[in-house]
Amino acid sequence: MGKSKVVIIECRKYKQDLVDQAVSEAVELLGGWERFVAKEERIVLKPNLLARCSPEKACTTHPQVFAAVGRSLRHHGYENLLYGDSPGNHLIGVEQTAEGCGILREARQLGIEAANFSEGQQVDYPQGHAADHFVLCKGALEADAIINLCKMKTHQLERITGAMKNTFGCVYGFNKGASHARFPNADVFGKMIGDLNLLVRPRLHIMDGVMAMEGNGPQSGDPTPMYLLLASADPVALDSVFCRLVDLKPELVPTNVYGQKYGIGTYEEDQIEVLTLEGPISMEVAVSRWGNADFNVERGEEFQGQLKVIGFLQPLLDRKPFVKKDQCVxxxxxxxxxxxxxxxxYLKKGKPVYRYRKCIKCYCCQEMCPQKAIDVKTTWIAKIADRNWKI
Ligand code: SF4
Ligand code: SF4
Known part of the structure; x- marks a missing residue:
């Protein structure tokens, strides 16, 4: 088997012609749309629609990236296009969320209808490593092909949310929250995401990293420019290139680890070919050209450290969510x-209070706070463990 190809295209602005060009170049370098989708297929574009956030917040896939993909597919004669995602707050509809993110307007202009992500259906998956079933959005199940339009962002549980994690939006409504309870830590959650990717298998992954999100992601972080569009058929390779560009070891991201273990893709540097408009380049050159070692992402190795084997110490190592009361409404x-x-x-006198002994550290509360009022802190003992016990 050949190496996994990951395309990196520089794109300095969300300007229609620039993004259109970047998307076309990326797809051409990977062999063109026909390598991934057939004209008669029902194709669902799957952006990241976590919440009703304006595009400037870099929380969701930028509407220009969505539109560029839609336009390019239309231009190449693809008629049967839909879009969908299951937003973080299942009480807010898909179209309402897409409207808030600027995607609905682009979708309407391109005549791309919403797929049915408002109803779910259980799918048994007995061969799963962690999950034996999923409740998937009907729109994802009815698709012949999914094109994953993910966002380059940080994530408190999995460190990053890129191509692998973006498929979680195919899980229907409140089942996403329930999945956090079923798969209550980063490791087992990563296994479940691996299973989900085996089941859903998007054909192509395009990552919007023109304006990325660092820090307290996936909703409350800070926009930071990376000026890049990445694309690959291999979500693990794609995510691992993102990791290397931000000086994060790919093996610290559970979705990479299980993605590779389950045969979805590879994060090994010597198994990845980085393609650019000038031809293939080494990862080293890519990092020196576009990398940002100051990108604010969790690089600590405490979860993998030697103390983990001593189970009763684990609570001392867990990173805890906390509320910034002055920002909370x-x-x-x-x-x-x-x-x-x-x-x-729970709310006490109008402000949230944690019961840490019950908390499974899934960070759903942090993920969904619209006011950036929840952050996650690393305990002092975890910091010491990180400094002293590297993997
Ligand atoms: S979601 Fe955020 S703003 Fe709302 S109560 Fe919770 S911490 Fe406060
Ligand atoms: S309090 Fe927050 S981190 Fe803890 S279990 Fe609930 S949603 Fe998850």
Whole structure:
């Protein structure tokens, strides 16, 4: 088997002609649309529509990237196009979220209808490594092909949310929250995401990294320019290139580890070919040209450190969510987002309070807070462990 190809195209602005060109070049370098999708297929574009966030927040796939992909497919004669994602807050509809992210307008202009992501269907998956079933959005199940339009962002649980993690939006509504309770730590959650990718298998992954998100992602982080569009048929290779560009070891991301283990792709540098408009380049050159070692992402190795084997010490190593009271408006979305039957967060005098002993550290509360009022802190003991016990 040949190496996994990952295309890197520089794109300095969300300007229609620049993004159109970047998308066309990326797809051409990978062999053209016909390598991935057939004209008669029902194709679903799957952007990241985590929440109703304006494009400037870099929380969701930028509408220009979505539109560029839609336009390019239309230009090449693809008629049967739809779009869909399951937003983080299942009480807010897909179209309402897409409207807030600027994607609905582009979709309407291109005549791309919403697929049915408002209904779910259980799919048994007995061969799964962690999950024996999923409740998937009907729109994802009815698709012949999914094109994954992911965002280059940080994530408190999995460190990054790129191509692999973006398929989680094919899981229907509140089942996403329930999945956090079923798969309550980064490792087992990564296994489940691996299973999901085996089941859903998007044909192509295009990552919007023109304006990425660093820090307290996936919703409350800070936009930071990377000026890049990445594309690959291999989501693990794609995510691992993102990792290397931000000086994060790919093997610290569970979705990479299980993605490789399950045969979805590879994060090994010698198995990846980086393609650019000037031809193939080494990872080293790519990193020296486009890398950002100051990108704010969790690089600590405490979860993998030697203390992990001593089970009772694990709570001392877990990173804890906390509320920044001055930013909190008491909306209670964090409480709704907690997937536990007996919530580990509740409102007291209008402000959220944690029950840390019950908390499984899934960070759904942090992910869904619209005010950036929840952050996650590393304990001092985890910091010491990180400095002293490297993998
Ligand atoms: S979601 Fe954020 S703003 Fe709303 S109550 Fe929770 S912490 Fe406060
Ligand atoms: S309180 Fe937050 S981190 Fe803890 S279990 Fe609930 S949603 Fe997850």
């Amino acid at each position: 008491g909306c209670g979305i964090c409480v709704q987002a907690c997937p536990l039957e007996e919530k580990a967060i």
